[in-house]
Amino acid sequence: MFSRLFHRRATSMEKYLVIVVIAYIALVGIKNPLFFSLETVFDTVRSGSTMILFGLGLLVVLICGGIDVSFTAIAAAGGYLAVKILLASGIDNILLACAIAGLSGCLMGLVNAVLVHKYKLHALIVTLGTQSVFYGGMALVLGTKSYSAAEMPKSMASFGSANIVSFAADDGSSYGLTVFFPIAVVIGVLTWFILYRWRLGREIFAVGSDADAASRIGINVGLVRGFVYGYAGLLAGITGVIYFSNLRFVNPTGLVGSELFVLAAVVIGGATLTGGEGTILGTILGVTVVQLFQNTLVFLGLSASFNNFFFGTVLLVTLATMYLRKRRANRENLVFGNA
Amino acid sequence: MTMDIRFIRRHRDSLMLVIAGFLLYVVLGAVLGGRFFSVVNFQSMAIQMSVLGLLSLAMSLAMLSGGIDLSIVSIAAVASIAGAYVMSGSLIPLSDGDDVLVTAIGIIVIVIVGVLCGAVNGVLVAWFSVPPILVTLATMIFFSGIALAVTNGNSVAVQASSLSALSTATLAGIPVAFIILVIAFALVAFVLRRRKLGRRIYLVGESVTSARFSGVRTDVVKFWVYTVSGLLSGIAAVLMLASQNAAREGFGESYQLQAILVAVLAGFDPDGGKGRAWNVLLAVIVLQSLQSAFSIFGYSPFAKTFVWGAMLLIVMVLNYYLGSGRMIVRRKTPQHQ
Numbered sequence: 001m002f003s004r005l006f007h008r009r010a011t012s013m014e015k016y017l018v019i020v021v022i023a024y025i026a027l028v029g030i031k032n033p034l035f036f037s038l039e040t041v042f043d044t045v046r047s048g049s050t051m052i053l054f055g056l057g058l059l060v061v062l063i064c065g066g067i068d069v070s071f072t073a074i075a076a077a078g079g080y081l082a083v084k085i086l087l088a089s090g091i092d093n094i095l096l097a098c099a100i101a102g103l104s105g106c107l108m109g110l111v112n113a114v115l116v117h118k119y120k121l122h123a124l125i126v127t128l129g130t131q132s133v134f135y136g137g138m139a140l141v142l143g144t145k146s147y148s149a150a151e152m153p154k155s156m157a158s159f160g161s162a163n164i165v166s167f168a169a170d171d172g173s174s175y176g177l178t179v180f181f182p183i184a185v186v187i188g189v190l191t192w193f194i195l196y197r198w199r200l201g202r203e204i205f206a207v208g209s210d211a212d213a214a215s216r217i218g219i220n221v222g223l224v225r226g227f228v229y230g231y232a233g234l235l236a237g238i239t240g241v242i243y244f245s246n247l248r249f250v251n252p253t254g255l256v257g258s259e260l261f262v263l264a265a266v267v268i269g270g271a272t273l274t275g276g277e278g279t280i281l282g283t284i285l286g287v288t289v290v291q292l293f294q295n296t297l298v299f300l301g302l303s304a305s306f307n308n309f310f311f312g313t314v315l316l317v318t319l320a321t322m323y324l325r326k327r328r329a330n331r332e333n334l335v336f337g338n339a
Numbered sequence: 340m341t342m343d344i345r346f347i348r349r350h351r352d353s354l355m356l357v358i359a360g361f362l363l364y365v366v367l368g369a370v371l372g373g374r375f376f377s378v379v380n381f382q383s384m385a386i387q388m389s390v391l392g393l394l395s396l397a398m399s400l401a402m403l404s405g406g407i408d409l410s411i412v413s414i415a416a417v418a419s420i421a422g423a424y425v426m427s428g429s430l431i432p433l434s435d436g437d438d439v440l441v442t443a444i445g446i447i448v449i450v451i452v453g454v455l456c457g458a459v460n461g462v463l464v465a466w467f468s469v470p471p472i473l474v475t476l477a478t479m480i481f482f483s484g485i486a487l488a489v490t491n492g493n494s495v496a497v498q499a500s501s502l503s504a505l506s507t508a509t510l511a512g513i514p515v516a517f518i519i520l521v522i523a524f525a526l527v528a529f530v531l532r533r534r535k536l537g538r539r540i541y542l543v544g545e546s547v548t549s550a551r552f553s554g555v556r557t558d559v560v561k562f563w564v565y566t567v568s569g570l571l572s573g574i575a576a577v578l579m580l581a582s583q584n585a586a587r588e589g590f591g592e593s594y595q596l597q598a599i600l601v602a603v604l605a606g607f608d609p610d611g612g613k614g615r616a617w618n619v620l621l622a623v624i625v626l627q628s629l630q631s632a633f634s635i636f637g638y639s640p641f642a643k644t645f646v647w648g649a650m651l652l653i654v655m656v657l658n659y660y661l662g663s664g665r666m667i668v669r670r671k672t673p674q675h676q
Contacts, residue, residue: 067472115652119659122609124407124472125599125651132596132648139641257592260409260476273470309488312481319469319477327468 010281013270013322017285020314024292032299038167039175040296048291049180050246052284053239054262055269056191057232059283062266063195064228065208065275066116066123070108070131071236072259077138078105078233079240080252084142086153094155094241101237108134109233113226135256147250160245180242187235192280194231204228208275264311265290268318289314351661352606352614356621363625367632374635382514384631386506386582389516392623393575394594395601396527397568399619402602403531404564405544405611406464406471411572412595413482414456416588419576420486422449423495423586426502433498442501449580450573456482457569461562471565486588494587497580506581516578521620523574527567528616540564544611593644600651601626606658 010018028035054071061068078101085100086092108130115126149157159179166176195201206214207224215221244250269286271278293311297304347354367375374380394411401408424430426445433441456478463474497503508515531537539560542550551557580586604622607614633643 115656119656121655121659125603125609125655128596128599129648129651129655132644133652136641136643136645136648139639140645144641260479264476264480267473267476273472303491305487305491306484307487308480308484310484312477312484315477316463316481319473320463320467323469323473324467330468 011270011279012325013268014279014282014285016318017269017282017289021285021288021292024289028296028299031301035296035299040299042175042177044288044291044295045181046178046246047295048287049178049184050239050243051258051262051265051291052184052287053187053235053242054259055266055283055287056187056280057235057239058262058266059269059271059278059280060191060195060204060228061232062271062273063208063275063278064204064225065211066225066228067263067273068109068112068127068229068232069124069259069263070112070127070134071232071239071262072255072257073131073135073138074105074108074233074236075101075240075243076252076255077108077134077142077240078102078237079244080138080142080250082237082241083147083152083156083244083250086156087147092153092155094159094245097153097156097241098238101241102234103237105233105235105237105240106230107233109229109231109236110226112233113222113229116229117222117225131256131259138252142252144252146252149248152244152248152250156241156245157248160248178246180246183242188280188284195280200224200227205276208277210276261290261294261311262287264315268315268322352618353621356604356618356625360621360625360628363628367628371632371635375632378512380631380635382509384627385514385517386578387630388623388627389514389520389578390575390582390591391594391597391601391627392520392620393523393571393578395598395605395619395623396523396616397571397575398598399602399605399607399614399616400527400540400564400568400571401471401475402607402609403544403611403614404540404561405547406561406564407475407599407609408460408565408568409472409475409595410456410460410479410482411568411575411598412591413479413486414453414569414572415576415579415594416586416590417456417482417486418449418452418573419580419586419590420490420495420588421452422446422576422580423497424489426497426499427495428498438499439501442499445497445499445502446577449577450570453569453571453573453576454566455569457566457572458562460569461565464565465558465562483588490586490588492588494585494590496585502581503584506578516581519574519578523571524616524620527571531616536560536563541612544608544613546612593640596644596647596651597626600647600654603651603658604654 025035034040054075057071058068079097081104082097082101086097112123112127112130115121115130116123162179163176164179164182166174168174193201195204203214203219203224204227206217206219207221211221214224240255243255247254265286266278266283267273267286268289269278269282269284271282290311293314294307297306297310394415397411398408422445425448426441428441431437431441431444460471460474460478463469463478464471505515510518529537531540539550539555542553542555543557543560543564547557550560576586579591583590601619601622602614603609604626605614605618607619629646630643633646
C-alpha cells in the first residue's frame with residue numbers, strides 16, 4: 001500500500017518511526033483512554049504546525065548538504081517586523097503580514113547563503129552567528145515589547161483562532177482543526193513538488209550529494225544554495241506570523257531556543273548532515289514523535305519536566321542504531337570516511 | 340628577514356589576539372579608566388573568565404578533532420546539579436566538622452559526572468560513528484532533560500560553606516579560579532604539543548582517513564577528546580557552582596555561542612586540525628574584557644548577543660580573506676558546506 005501511495009519503498013527510518021509512534025500511542029492509550037480523542041489529535045496538529053513548517057525548510061537545507069539553526073531567529077525577527085508594520089501603518093491584513101515576514105525572512109536566508117557559499121564557511125557556525133545577529137538586531141532595532149491578544153493586529157488574532165471544522169466539547173467550549181493544518185499541507189505539497197518534480201529539486205539533491213560533482217555537470221551551486229537558504233528563510237518568516245497568531249500573544253523572545261529540537265526531529269526523520277538524503281514523510285514522522293513527547297507525557301501522569309529526558313533518550317537510541325548500521329555497511333564497503 | 344616573516348605567519352593568530360587585546364585595553368583605559376582598571380573588576384573578570392575559558396577549551400578540543408561539542412553547557416548543568424545535591428545536605432547530613440569533606444566529595448562528584456557525560460559523547464562518536472554535531476545535540480537535550488527531570492526546573496542551593504570560598508580565594512592576589520584555568524591550559528597545551536595523543540588529535544582533525552591508514556586508532560583518539568571535553572566542562576561546573584552557590588538547569592546557556600566564538604577567534608578551524616591551546620586563553624581574555632566593558636556600559640543582553648554573533652561572522656570572513664597568506668594551504672574541502 002505504501003509503495004502504491006508514494007511510488008517508492010519506505011525508508012528504514014520511516015518504518016522505525018511509524019513503529020515508535022504506534023507503540024507510543026498504544027502505550028499512552030492503554031494507560032489513559034482519554035488520550036484517544038479528536039481533541040488530542042487537533043491539539044497535536046495545532047502545536048505541531050509551526051514545527052512542521054520549520055522542519056520542511058530545514059529539510060530542504062539539509063538535503064542540499066547545509067545546516068540552518070537561524071530559522072527561529074528569522075521567524076521571530078520577520079514575524080515581529082510584520083506585527084510592528086501592521087500596527088504602525090494601521091493596515092490590518094494577514095496576507096500583508098505574511099508577505100512582510102516571508103520577504104524579510106527570505107532576505108535573511110539569503111544572507112546565510114552568501115556567507116556559506118561565497119566565503120565557504122561552516123554552515124552550522126555561520127547560522128549560529130546569524131541567529132544571534134538577527135535576533136539581537138531585532139531586539140535592538142524593534143525592541144522586545146510583547147503584545148497581548150487585544151493589542152496585536154486583529155487579523156492575526158482571528159487568524160490564530162480560525163478553524164476549518166469545529167466541534168463543541170462536552171463542557172461547552174469548542175475545539176476544531178486549525179486553519180494552519182491546510183497551510184502546512186499546502187507547503188508540504190509545494191516542497192514535495194520542488195524536490196521531486198522540479199529540475200531545481202534534483203539539483204538540490206545533486207549539490208547535497210557532492211557539490212564539486214554537481215558544479216562540474218553545470219549546476220550553479222551558488223544559485224541552488226541561495227534558493228534553499230532563501231526558501232528556509234521564507235518559510236521561517238511565515239511561520240513567525242503563524243506562531244504569534246497561534247499563541248494570540250506576540251512575544252518576540254519566545255521562539256529562539258527551539259531550533260535544535262526541530263533539527264533533531266528532521267534528523268531522526270532520516271535526513272543526514274552530509275546531504276543528499278531525507279524525505280518529507282520522514283520529517284513529518286520525526287516532528288510527530290517530538291510533538292508526542294512534548295505534549296502528551298501528561299497523559300502518562302508525568303510532568304513536563306520529563307519531556308527532554310524522554311525525547312533525549314529516544315534521540316540517542318535512534319542515532320546510535322541508525323549510525324551503527326551505517327558504520328557496519330561502511331566497513332563492508334571499505335569506506336573509511338568516518339572510521 | 341625570512342625568519343621574521345615565518346615567525347609572524349606561524350604565530351599570526353596569537354599576534355593578532357595580542358594586538359587586539361592591547362588595543363582594546365588602551366581604548367577601555369581611555370574611556371573607562373578606573374572603573375575598568377580596578378582590582379575588583381579584574382578579580383570578578385578572572386572568575387567569569389575561568390568558566391568561559393574551560394568551556395571554550397572543551398569546545399576547542401572538539402573542534403580541533405574535526406567535530407563540535409554542543410553539550411558542554413548541559414554537561415556543566417547536570418554536573419553542577421549533582422554536586423549541589425551532595426552539598427545541599429539532603430543526601431549527606433551537614434555538620435560544622437565535615438563541611439570541607441562534603442565539599443570535597445561534591446567536587447569529586449561534579450568532576451566524575453562531567454567525565455562520564457563526556458565519555459557518553461565519546462563512545463557514541465568513536466564506536467557508533469554518529470556525527471559529533473548529532474551526538475552532542477542529542478546529549479545536550481538528554482543531559483538537560485536529566486537535569487530538568489531531577490530538579491523539576493528548580494534551583495538546588497549549596498549549604499556547605501567551603502565551596503563559595505573557592506570563588507573568592509586568592510593566591511598572591513590572583514584568584515584561585517584563574518590559577519585552575521591556567522593549570523588546565525598548561526596541561527592541555529602540553530598534551531597537544533608534546534604527547535602522542537595530542538599530535539594524533541591534530542592528525543585526526545586534519546584527515547580521519549589518513550590518520551586511520553597511518554595506524555592511528557582514531558576511535559580511541561575521538562573518545563579521549565570528548566571525555567576530556569567533559570572533564571573540562573565538569574571543572575567549569577565546579578567554578579560555576581562556587582560563584583553562584585546554586586545550580587539550575589538552563590544556567591549559563593549563553594556560554595554555548597561564546598565558547599564557539601572564542602574557539603574561532605583563537606584560530607581553530609571548524610573542520611579540524613588547526614589551532615593552539617594558548618590562543619584560546621588569549622581569546623578568552625579579549626572576549627571577557629569586552630564583556631565586562633559592556634556590563635560597565637550597561638548594554639542590554641540583546642546588544643551583547645548581537646555583537647557576539649556579528650564578531651563571529653566578521654572574524655570568519657576576515658579569516659577567509661587572510662587565508663591566502665597562510666603557510667599551510669588547506670587542501671581539504673569542508674565536509675559540511
